[in-house]
Amino acid sequence: MQTAIPFLLNMMTLIGILLIVSMGLAIIFGLMNVINLAHGEFVTIGAFTLVAVQAAGGSFWLALLVGPLVGYCIGLMVERVLIARVYGNPLHAILVTWGLSLIIQQLLVLTFGAAPQRVTGPFEGAIDLFGATYPAYRLFLIGLVMTVFFATIVVFKKTNFGLNVRAAIQNGEMAAVMGVNVEKVNARAFASGAAMAALAGVLLAPMTAVTAYMGVNYLARSFFVVLVGGAGSVAGVAAGSSFIGGLETALSYQIPTTVAQALVLVMAIVILRFRPNGVLPA
Amino acid sequence: MTIIQPAGSAMMRRTTRTYRPSTVIALIMLAALIILPLFVKSYTLSTYRDIMLLSLFALSLDIFWGRTGILSFGHATFFGLGAYGMAIASIRFGLEPQWVSLVGLLFGVGVAVLVALCVGYFILYGGVRGAYFTIVTLALTLIANQIAIGWSSVTGGDSGLIGVPPLSIFDFDFSGTLSSYYLALGILAVSLLVALRLMHGRLGLLLTAIQDNETKVRTLGYPTQRILLLTFVSSAAMAGFAGALYASCAGFVAPDQIALLLSTEVIIWVAVGGSGTLTGAVIGTFVVWQLQQKISSMSVAAWPLAIGTFFILLVLVFPKGIPAFVLDLFKRWNRGGVAR
Numbered sequence: 043m044q045t046a047i048p049f050l051l052n053m054m055t056l057i058g059i060l061l062i063v064s065m066g067l068a069i070i071f072g073l074m075n076v077i078n079l080a081h082g083e084f085v086t087i088g089a090f091t092l093v094a095v096q097a098a099g100g101s102f103w104l105a106l107l108v109g110p111l112v113g114y115c116i117g118l119m120v121e122r123v124l125i126a127r128v129y130g131n132p133l134h135a136i137l138v139t140w141g142l143s144l145i146i147q148q149l150l151v152l153t154f155g156a157a158p159q160r161v162t163g164p165f166e167g168a169i170d171l172f173g174a175t176y177p178a179y180r181l182f183l184i185g186l187v188m189t190v191f192f193a194t195i196v197v198f199k200k201t202n203f204g205l206n207v208r209a210a211i212q213n214g215e216m217a218a219v220m221g222v223n224v225e226k227v228n229a230r231a232f233a234s235g236a237a238m239a240a241l242a243g244v245l246l247a248p249m250t251a252v253t254a255y256m257g258v259n260y261l262a263r264s265f266f267v268v269l270v271g272g273a274g275s276v277a278g279v280a281a282g283s284s285f286i287g288g289l290e291t292a293l294s295y296q297i298p299t300t301v302a303q304a305l306v307l308v309m310a311i312v313i314l315r316f317r318p319n320g321v322l323p324a
Numbered sequence: 325m326t327i328i329q330p331a332g333s334a335m336m337r338r339t340t341r342t343y344r345p346s347t348v349i350a351l352i353m354l355a356a357l358i359i360l361p362l363f364v365k366s367y368t369l370s371t372y373r374d375i376m377l378l379s380l381f382a383l384s385l386d387i388f389w390g391r392t393g394i395l396s397f398g399h400a401t402f403f404g405l406g407a408y409g410m411a412i413a414s415i416r417f418g419l420e421p422q423w424v425s426l427v428g429l430l431f432g433v434g435v436a437v438l439v440a441l442c443v444g445y446f447i448l449y450g451g452v453r454g455a456y457f458t459i460v461t462l463a464l465t466l467i468a469n470q471i472a473i474g475w476s477s478v479t480g481g482d483s484g485l486i487g488v489p490p491l492s493i494f495d496f497d498f499s500g501t502l503s504s505y506y507l508a509l510g511i512l513a514v515s516l517l518v519a520l521r522l523m524h525g526r527l528g529l530l531l532t533a534i535q536d537n538e539t540k541v542r543t544l545g546y547p548t549q550r551i552l553l554l555t556f557v558s559s560a561a562m563a564g565f566a567g568a569l570y571a572s573c574a575g576f577v578a579p580d581q582i583a584l585l586l587s588t589e590v591i592i593w594v595a596v597g598g599s600g601t602l603t604g605a606v607i608g609t610f611v612v613w614q615l616q617q618k619i620s621s622m623s624v625a626a627w628p629l630a631i632g633t634f635f636i637l638l639v640l641v642f643p644k645g646i647p648a649f650v651l652d653l654f655k656r657w658n659r660g661g662v663a664r
Binding site: 077079124127128132133134135136137138140141142143144145147148149151152258261262265266269298300301303304307308311312314315316318 | 393395397443445446447449450451452454455456458459460462463466467470471473474475584588591595625628629631632633634635636638639640
């Protein structure tokens with residue numbers, strides 16, 4: 043019992059991280075079908091927003107608000123200038139977003155330097171939980187991710203915006219005929235995906251080394267979460283995160299973390315052989 | 325649709341009999357490369373040898389990407405496996421000196437083929453195509469890179485392995501700059517000719533047809549999955565071969581020979597020459613590599629920034645490759661002249 047609870051909570055933390063990183067991708071890639079290789083860089087942008095806000099004397103909570111806002115604005119800009127030209131052409135989307143990710147990385151290095159940045163979490167210390175002590179920040183992260191996850195589901199299933207997005211994606215022409223401004227909806231959907239990634243970045247920053255290249259670590263894993271879970275389904279993201287996060291935590295107790303990460307991605311490839319549409323397709 | 329034109333569309337096929345500009349340029353380059361050793365010092369010569377091995381690597385990507393239209397973001401994996409295979413076999417196996425190079429080459433290429441076969445089977449037979457294929461191969465490079473850095477007792481970790489012996493097979497010794505230069509030139513020329521022959525023949529047609537409509541080709545009785553897998557594996561074998569040769573010529577391996585940046589660079593080499601043209605891949609490598617040295621000598625950040633900008637321009641401005649873009653410009657300019 044004494045070891046089982048930290049183990050479970052570690053697992054929950056990783057699943058939570060993957061969930062929040064992948065949710066933005068689930069919108070951009072899963073729903074809009076845009077291969078966004080710059081997704082990791084939106085996470086990085088979020089983390090660096092925290093760095094900038096704290097350097098300017100602001101608090102973590104301020105960054106938690108500003109981060110998604112910055113991500114949203116940059117996402118909106120990127121969609122207008124680049125992504126809007128490559129809808130329906132995956133190869134072009136791959137090349138454009140990969141180029142973008144390289145540019146963002148270097149711009150961040152030029153502005154902030156290559157060394158890892160210093161950030162502080164909102165609270166230190168641990169909380170006693172069922173006889174085991176666990177860092178309070180991680181518990182906060184798990185809780186917040188759950189909230190955001192369910193809020194996203196509600197937005198996509200119950201609001202007008204969610205309806206418009208789903209309509210524009212299912213059949214853009216028909217949606218346009220019915221009076222939906224497809225361009226605007228696409229731009230907003232992409233920007234919300236970017237905002238979600240930036241939020242993930244702010245949340246992640248106190249737990250990892252913040253460098254301009256941190257996004258790559260999450261890029262492949264978040265794509266696999268969406269692919270394994272089933273592109274286009276929200277429940278799939280949860281399933282995918284649980285699979286990849288759970289397995290990785292379990293394995294990294296036995297073998298080195300890098301090998302565990304590699305092994306999990308290999309398993310994901312094997313799963314794709316047998317379930318090409320993911321575990322829980324839309 | 326303006327995809328980065330995987331050549332072999334109907335129009336290009338009809339013109340294969342006439343000499344395309346890229347073929348003429350390739351022949352001129354070949355002649356220049358043959359007489360080059362008369363004019364330059366041995367350091368420059370070894371640089372050109374390395375570029376030719378990298379061209380071989382670019383060619384291997386173009387065989388798969390150019391004809392099938394499926395972009396592999398993981399070709400550095402196979403290049404790196406070849407290089408690491410060579411290094412590990414020749415340093416760690418403790419073989420007799422006369423066998424080292426041969427076993428190293430076989431081991432390097434063998435590992436690359438094996439990995440390509442396993443991964444290719446799972447994803448190609450699983451029906452993963454197009455953009456998904458790109459993502460899976462991208463992840464493959466990340467995995468390989470993590471292993472190369474993490475498994476330091478075998479791979480030497482971050483610093484890699486130093487002391488890969490120069491190539492010598494039976495009594496043929498390629499440790500000199502001149503001999504290894506001509507070896508690389510010979511291998512590149514032969515590979516290019518064979519690739520051109522195959523890709524302009526039945527196999528090339530079949531691959532183009534699969535790209536257009538795989539279901540239809542399959543209905544006609546062709547085992548499309550097996551054809552794709554074999555092409556992928558041959559392409560990986562060629563990349564591994566290039567990597568193994570590169571490791572033995574350079575004398576060392578390092579994790580950046582199995583990294584995402586190299587995967588990215590090889591895509592650029594091919595794209596600059598125009599994917600699917602095969603000779604373009606070689607020309608692209610020569611041009612971009614020289615440019616790369618100039619740009620990276622300015623500052624560390626300059627090269628990745630240049631790559632990023634290039635990718636965006638590639639899609640938005642010249643989706644068919646730079647040579648095609650320049651030719652189009654000429655055509656438009658000529659037509660404009662006539663109209664006036």
